[in-house]
Amino acid sequence: MFSSRILTITALLAATIAAGAQTAAQPPTTLKDAYKGAFYVGVAINTPQITGKDAAGDDVIVAQFNSVTPENALKWENILSKPGVYDFTLADKYVAFGEKHHMFIVGHNLVWHAQTPESVFQDEQGKPISRDALLQRLRDHIFTVVGRYKGRIQSWDVVNEALNDDGTLRKSKWEQIIGDDYILKAFEWVHEADPQVELNYNDYSLENPAKRAGAIALVKNLQAHGIPIAVVGNQAHVSLRSPTAEVEDQTVKELAATGVKVAITELDIDVLPEVSWGSADVNLRAARDPKLDPYPNGLPDAVQKELAQKYASLFEVYWKNRAVMSRVTLWGLSDADSWRNNWPVPGRTDDCLLWNRKLQPKPAFQAVIDVVKKAQ
Numbered sequence: 001m002f003s004s005r006i007l008t009i010t011a012l013l014a015a016t017i018a019a020g021a022q023t024a025a026q027p028p029t030t031l032k033d034a035y036k037g038a039f040y041v042g043v044a045i046n047t048p049q050i051t052g053k054d055a056a057g058d059d060v061i062v063a064q065f066n067s068v069t070p071e072n073a074l075k076w077e078n079i080l081s082k083p084g085v086y087d088f089t090l091a092d093k094y095v096a097f098g099e100k101h102h103m104f105i106v107g108h109n110l111v112w113h114a115q116t117p118e119s120v121f122q123d124e125q126g127k128p129i130s131r132d133a134l135l136q137r138l139r140d141h142i143f144t145v146v147g148r149y150k151g152r153i154q155s156w157d158v159v160n161e162a163l164n165d166d167g168t169l170r171k172s173k174w175e176q177i178i179g180d181d182y183i184l185k186a187f188e189w190v191h192e193a194d195p196q197v198e199l200n201y202n203d204y205s206l207e208n209p210a211k212r213a214g215a216i217a218l219v220k221n222l223q224a225h226g227i228p229i230a231v232v233g234n235q236a237h238v239s240l241r242s243p244t245a246e247v248e249d250q251t252v253k254e255l256a257a258t259g260v261k262v263a264i265t266e267l268d269i270d271v272l273p274e275v276s277w278g279s280a281d282v283n284l285r286a287a288r289d290p291k292l293d294p295y296p297n298g299l300p301d302a303v304q305k306e307l308a309q310k311y312a313s314l315f316e317v318y319w320k321n322r323a324v325m326s327r328v329t330l331w332g333l334s335d336a337d338s339w340r341n342n343w344p345v346p347g348r349t350d351d352c353l354l355w356n357r358k359l360q361p362k363p364a365f366q367a368v369i370d371v372v373k374k375a376q
């Protein structure tokens with residue numbers, strides 16, 4: 001009797017200690033905690049999330065992420081519809097959201113070939129403007145926007161997608177009217193407008209060796225001109241098929257070898273039959289076809305598992321390279337939010353993110369958390 005009581009007490013004690021130990025060793029249940037000290041984990045947020053209309057989404061964003069990027073709110077066409085007429089209503093709310101929740105706030109973006117009104121490149125008669133006139137507009141835009149959020153936005157995507165897939169410079173309106181040095185000018189002016197802000201070059205498909213070489217040359221050219229470029233953003237709009245973890249690893253390492261940090265700025269993993277084949281050009285369009293939309297009622301378990309494994313394999317790469325990684329940002333919170341549902345084919349069901357359409361975490365979410373758990 002006596003000994004059995006001792007036994008019970010000992011068992012209870014052991015159970016308590018074990019429970020305590022278990023609590024202490026509990027795996028983190030949020031992305032930001034799991035990757036704390038390694039890199040920021042961010043998310044692109046849309047209008048309902050910025051304005052608070054998507055309260056449920058906001059709760060998840062605040063709990064899980066420590067960085068935000070505006071999906072559209074800071075793009076040229078969204079803050080300046082006509083030359084000289086700015087509307088910062090939504091952009092101000094975006095920055096206030098990030099500040100309220102003590103997040104690392106990204107500005108996306110200042111110079112891009114897309115989502116920029118044609119009027120930026122034209123005079124009042126619709127004729128192309130001169131190099132000097134366009135440089136003046138670019139300078140005004142940068143000083144107005146960067147100046148407005150000086151000290152509040154921590155990181156700017158200064159130039160977005162300046163490269164072709166072969167690594168040469170894209171013949172955008174910026175390049176055609178100003179010449180190749182529009183990139184240098186933009187970086188110089190952002191640095192002048194906010195000397196503390198982190199300067200990024202952002203592009204997609206940097207896993208493609210030719211394009212990556214172009215990005216590396218672009219970074220070296222900026223460095224040679226004394227520009228303190230800090231980060232190269234690889235968008236990483238990827239797919240289940242490509243890139244492999246090996247290629248992603250090589251991409252991060254080669255970009256970091258220039259001396260900059262690497263950010264994954266727009267991660268999502270396409271689960272549908274591929275139409276874009278590695279490109280993320282927003283101007284791509286393809287026709288609707290039921291064959292291209294095989295999972296309108298949700299992902300089959302096998303694909304769900306494949307998605308989780310792919311996310312885990314990429315985050316393993318980012319975790320291993322954490323010394324040179326500044327941030328990993330997902331391009332949207334839930335599958336319902338993803339731009340991929342309408343790009344490049346309208347009206348598809350592309351369950352490419354970490355939360356499903358009911359805002360429940362998917363197996364891929366746990367797989368991303370488990371990467372760190374397994375590594376420790």
Ligand code: XIL
Nearest residue numbers: 071072108160235266280281282339
């Ligand atoms: C996308 C947005 O997600 C869409 O809502 C919008 O209609 C088009 O642009 N590369 C980028 C992002 O740098 O700004 C793009 O975002 C996706 C591709």
